[in-house]
Amino acid sequence: MEGCKRGGQSRGAFDPYTLVRQPHTILRVVSWLFSIVVFGSIVNEGYLNSASEGEEFCIYNRNPNACSYGVAVGVLAFLTCLLYLALDVYFPQISSVKDRKKAVLSDIGVSAFWAFLWFVGFCYLANQWQVSKPKDNPLNEGTDAARAAIAFSFFSIFTWAGQAVLAFQRYQIGADSALFSQDYMDPSQDSSMPYAPYVEPNTGPDPAGMGGTYQQPANAFDTEPQGYQSQGY
Numbered sequence: 320m321e322g323c324k325r326g327g328q329s330r331g332a333f334d335p336y337t338l339v340r341q342p343h344t345i346l347r348v349v350s351w352l353f354s355i356v357v358f359g360s361i362v363n364e365g366y367l368n369s370a371s372e373g374e375e376f377c378i379y380n381r382n383p384n385a386c387s388y389g390v391a392v393g394v395l396a397f398l399t400c401l402l403y404l405a406l407d408v409y410f411p412q413i414s415s416v417k418d419r420k421k422a423v424l425s426d427i428g429v430s431a432f433w434a435f436l437w438f439v440g441f442c443y444l445a446n447q448w449q450v451s452k453p454k455d456n457p458l459n460e461g462t463d464a465a466r467a468a469i470a471f472s473f474f475s476i477f478t479w480a481g482q483a484v485l486a487f488q489r490y491q492i493g494a495d496s497a498l499f500s501q502d503y504m505d506p507s508q509d510s511s512m513p514y515a516p517y518v519e520p521n522t523g524p525d526p527a528g529m530g531g532t533y534q535q536p537a538n539a540f541d542t543e544p545q546g547y548q549s550q551g552y
Contacts, residue, residue, distance in 0.1 A: 338407060338408060341407070342485055343407070343426075343482055343485040343486065343489075344404070344407055346478050346481050346482050346485065347400050347403055347404050347407070347482065348400075348404070349478050350396065350400050350433075350475060350478040350479055350482065351396075351397060351400035351401070351404070353396075353471045353474055353475045353478060354392075354393045354394070354396040354397040354400065354475065355393070355397060356467060356468070356471040357389055357392070357393035357396075357440075357467075357468045357471050357472055357475070358389065358390045358392075358393025358394050358397070359393075360464035360465070360467045360468040360471075361386050361389045361390050361393070361464070361465075361468050362390060363464065364378070364460070364461035364463075364464035364465070365377060365378050365379070365386050365389070365390075365461060365464060365465060365468065366378065366386065367455070367456055367460055367461060376455070378448075378451070378456065378460075378461050378462075378464075378465050379444055379447035379448050379451060379465065380447040380448070380450050380451040380452070380455075381451075381455060382447050385443060385444055385447040388440060388443060388444075389440060389444055389468055389472070392436050392437065392440050392472075396433055396436075396437070396475070396479075399429065399433065403426060403429070406422060406426075410422060420490075423486055423489050423490045424490065426482065426483075426486035426489075427483055427486040427487050427490060430479050430480070430482035430483035430486055431479075431480070431483040433475075433479040434475075434476050434477075434479035434480040434483060437472055437473075437475040437476045437479060438476050440472045441469060441472040441473045441475075441476060444465075444468060444469045444472060445469050448465055448466075448469060
C-alpha cells in the first residue's frame with residue numbers, strides 16, 4: 320500500500336514544463352503582463368501637473384475616478400493572476416475530486432467576473448479619454464501611456480474571457496486524464512474500483528497452464544462512488 324501511495328505522490332509532483340505548456344497558464348501570464356501595463360501606465364503618466372492650480376489631475380478628463388478605477392482593476396487583476404498561477408502549480412497535488420471541482424468552478428467565475436470588469440474599465444477609460452479637453456494637456460504629456468492603458472484594458476477582456484472558456488471546458492471534461500490522471504485513491508476506500516485480478520494457485524490440471532482468474536465487477540456494490548465516474552460533474 321505504501322508503494323501505491325509513493326506512486327500517487329510522484330505522479331502529483333510539480334512539472335514546470337507541463338505547466339507552462341497549458342493554454343490557461345499562458346493566458347494567465349499574458350493577463351498578468353497586461354495588468355502591469357494598465358496600472359503602470361496610469362500610475363507613472365496618468366496624472367498631470369497643473370501650473371495654475373498647483374495640483375495633479377487625472378489625464379482622463381480630470382476625472383480621478385477613472386484613474387483610480389484603472390489602477391485598482393489593474394492591481395487586483397495582477398494579484399488574482401498570481402493567485403491562480405499558484406493554484407495551477409498546486410492543482411496536481413489535490414487528491415480530492417470535489418476540491419478540484421471547486422477550484423475549476425472558481426476559475427470560471429473569477430475569470431468571467433474579471434472579463435466583465437475589464438470591459439467596464441475599457442468603456443469608462445475610452446469615454447473619459449474621448450471627452451478630455453485639449454486645453455487641459457496642451458503639451459500632450461502622457462498621451463501614449465493613456466492610450467496604452469485603454470488598449471490593454473481592451474485586450475484583457477479577451478484574455479480573461481479565454482480563461483473562463485478554458486476553465487469551462489475543463490469542467491465539462493472532468494474525467495479527462497489531463498485533469499484527473501494524477502488523482503490517487505486508495506482501492507480499499509473506493510467501492511466502485513474493480514479489485515485486482517486474483518490468480519488461483521495451479522493445484523490441478525489446467526489446459527491453459529495459467530490458473531483461473533477472478534475479477535470483481537466494477538458495480539458490485541450499489542453505493543455512491545467516491546471517484547469520478549462520468550464526463551460531467
